[in-house]
Amino acid sequence: MAYYSTQVVIIGAGPAGLALAIKLDQLGVENVVLEKRAKEYVLARVRAGILEQTSVDILSSIGADTRLNEEGIPHHGVQLAFDNTLTKIGLGVNTGGKIVTAYGQTEVTKDLCDLRARSPNKTFYEAKDISLHDFDTSAPSVTFNRDGKSYHIDCQIIAGCDGYHGVSRASVPKGAINIFEKSYPFGWLGLLADVPPVSAEIIYANADRGFALCSMRSWSRSRYYIQCKPDDDVKQWSDDMFWDELRHRLPEAVADKIQTGPSIEKSIAPLRSFVAEPLRFGRLVLAGDAAHIVPPTGAKGLNLAFSDIYYASEAIAAFFDEKDEEALSHYSERALKRVWKTQRFSWYLTNLTHRFTEDTFEQRVKEAELGYVTSTPTGRQMIAENYVGMPL
Ligand code: APR
Ligand code: PHB
Numbered sequence: 001m002a003y004y005s006t007q008v009v010i011i012g013a014g015p016a017g018l019a020l021a022i023k024l025d026q027l028g029v030e031n032v033v034l035e036k037r038a039k040e041y042v043l044a045r046v047r048a049g050i051l052e053q054t055s056v057d058i059l060s061s062i063g064a065d066t067r068l069n070e071e072g073i074p075h076h077g078v079q080l081a082f083d084n085t086l087t088k089i090g091l092g093v094n095t096g097g098k099i100v101t102a103y104g105q106t107e108v109t110k111d112l113c114d115l116r117a118r119s120p121n122k123t124f125y126e127a128k129d130i131s132l133h134d135f136d137t138s139a140p141s142v143t144f145n146r147d148g149k150s151y152h153i154d155c156q157i158i159a160g161c162d163g164y165h166g167v168s169r170a171s172v173p174k175g176a177i178n179i180f181e182k183s184y185p186f187g188w189l190g191l192l193a194d195v196p197p198v199s200a201e202i203i204y205a206n207a208d209r210g211f212a213l214c215s216m217r218s219w220s221r222s223r224y225y226i227q228c229k230p231d232d233d234v235k236q237w238s239d240d241m242f243w244d245e246l247r248h249r250l251p252e253a254v255a256d257k258i259q260t261g262p263s264i265e266k267s268i269a270p271l272r273s274f275v276a277e278p279l280r281f282g283r284l285v286l287a288g289d290a291a292h293i294v295p296p297t298g299a300k301g302l303n304l305a306f307s308d309i310y311y312a313s314e315a316i317a318a319f320f321d322e323k324d325e326e327a328l329s330h331y332s333e334r335a336l337k338r339v340w341k342t343q344r345f346s347w348y349l350t351n352l353t354h355r356f357t358e359d360t361f362e363q364r365v366k367e368a369e370l371g372y373v374t375s376t377p378t379g380r381q382m383i384a385e386n387y388v389g390m391p392l
Contacts, residue, residue, distance in 0.1 A: 005154040006032045006121075008316060009142045011130060012162030013042055013123060015105060016288030016305040018112035020159055022062045023313040025119045029320055032153055033116070033123040034130055034144055036162075042125075043113060046192060046265050047105040049217055050075075050202070050299035052389030053098045055306040064111045072103035073216065078387055080353075080374055081205035081212075082367050084251045087374040088201065094384035102202075104217045105302050124151075132158055132171045135284040156283065157316060157328075161305075163289040164274070172281050182347070184271040184295060185356060186210070189228040191242050192265040197222040198250075198258045204297070204353050205249050206366055211297075211354040212249035222259075225296075227354055232268055239263050271295040273347055275339060279308075279332040287312050292339050294346035297353060303389055304342050310392055311335045338390055345386040 008024055010017045013035035024031045035042060051059075051072070059065045076099050077088045091099045116123055127144040134140045141154045160168020169177070197216035205212040210227035217223055226245050228237070239262060247255035274293040279286045288305035315331035318324040352366055352373075373379030 001150045001152055003152050004032065006030045007155060007320065008157045008159055009034065009153050009155045010159045010161055011168050012166060014161065014163055014288065015108055015112060015302055016309055017161035018109065018116050019062065019306060019309045020161060020287065020313060021121065022064065022112060022115050023309060024316065025121055026062060027313065027317050029316060031121050034127040034142065035123065035125045036127055036130065037125065039113065039125045043110055045106060048296055048299045048302060049102055049104040049215065049223065051101045051103055052303045054389045054392055055303045056101055058306045058310055064115050067107065067111055068103050072101040075100050075102055075201055077201045079199060079201050079203040080370055081203050081251050081254065082370040086203065086251050086254060089374065089380050089383050091384050091388055094381045095388045098388040100388055102216055130167050132168060132284065136282040138283065140283045157319065158284045159312065160284060160286045160290045161288050164293055166290050168284065169276055169286055169290050176281055178277045180275045182273040184350065185230060186227045186354060187230045187232065187268045187270050188225045188296060189232065189234065189237055189242065189268050190223065190225045191263045192221065192223050193261045193263055194220060195222050195259040195261040196220055198254055203254065206353045206370060207249035208363065209249050212246055228268060230270060234266055234268050237266065271350065273343055275343060277336060279335055280328045285312055285328060285331055294343060295350045297350040298346045298387065300342045300346050304339060307338050307392060308335045341390045
């Protein structure tokens with residue numbers, strides 16, 4: 001058994017874990033990151049790609065914005081499509097200048113990973129059988145196996161940044177945690193292709209046949225999604241079937257302009273809303289997907305992970321600088337306020353744009369609401385303010 005000791009053990013090297021590690025490096029808090037997957041696997045995951053201004057600011061504050069500033073694509077508006085029409089909602093004009101930036105989570109993770117590689121603090125990839133111990137005391141520890149060797153790390157705080165299926169939340173006794181969740185009767189079938197995007201701004205489409213989304217990764221790489229059945233098998237969907245269905249769900253003027261090409265990635269993701277409360281259990285704090293999941297409508301998952309890290313790093317710094325144990329509880333309260341506001345918007349936008357049932361009455365009401373939010377200053381402002389993200 002190899003013994004180490006550090007101030008904070010961070011479990012998970014996704015965007016939440018890496019951003020926290022870099023922030024703590026800068027604050028002079030010693031830390032170790034443990035990731036169960038290989039680095040190449042983590043870097044190959046394709047996920048969403050829209051950053052709120054708040055997230056861009058957080059990435060800048062930790063020096064992870066060089067490529068983001070060069071390659072990120074600022075979006076000054078978002079498009080809502082329904083009833084064969086397309087309506088723009090201006091972002092900056094409705095939010096005092098705040099906008100969003102298209103930059104793939106895959107790229108964000110790579111930038112964070114490169115930055116972390118320069119830290120003297122350790123990152124262990126392929127760390128197997130991670131177990132959390134004694135986080136209800138002031139002397140927690142974490143054990144794991146790697147390359148046939150066993151490790152034991154004593155620490156003062158454990159940060160669970162290991163996603164929805166991770167070990168951190170699962171280690172909390174059932175009676176100490178409250179779970180709030182909702183699943184949706186559909187999934188998203190996503191396709192990535194090296195073709196120019198159909199629109200310079202993201203399109204969220206409500207159609208009789210179901211939801212569709214047009215997004216991008218660059219001016220030559222597009223990301224499209226369509227609502228599908230939750231139990232659909234991705235192998236049932238040929239590229240041609242996907243493109244046909246997408247065109248059927250968009251206003252004709254948009255559908256006519258779509259450039260198609262072979263998929264470079266195609267996958268189905270379920271939609272769910274999920275929140276764990278609280279986010280602190282003694283010396284364990286949860287952040288990112290380990291703590292909450294939002295449906296992808298509105299692209300809030302990655303952004304919420306970064307706001308958690310903003311609050312968590314402040315709390316951890318106060319814990320070490322001022323010996324303020326209560327700061328960890330304040331992390332939970334502060335982060336959860338923003339989590340619930342963002343949950344509300346993600347749930348709302350999912351309801352507004354998706355087809356839940358065959359009920360035509362419900363569909364007409366959604367079209368009327370889309371008419372309202374796109375045609376009134378109040379409606380446009382509500383969508384824009386939420387889309388660019390709530391203030392920290
Ligand atoms: N031990 C160590 N690492 C683990 C374990 C475990 N038992 N279980 C999971 N992990 C790792 C995963 O392999 C992954 O690399 O934790 C990491 C969690 O990363 P993400 O799932 O990306 O979650 P997070 O960092 O919170 O990022 C927020 O934003 O767009 C959303 O869901 C999307 O990933 C995204 C999220
Ligand atoms: C994406 O680009 O993958 C994307 C964009 C907007 C969303 C979800 C995903 O709401």
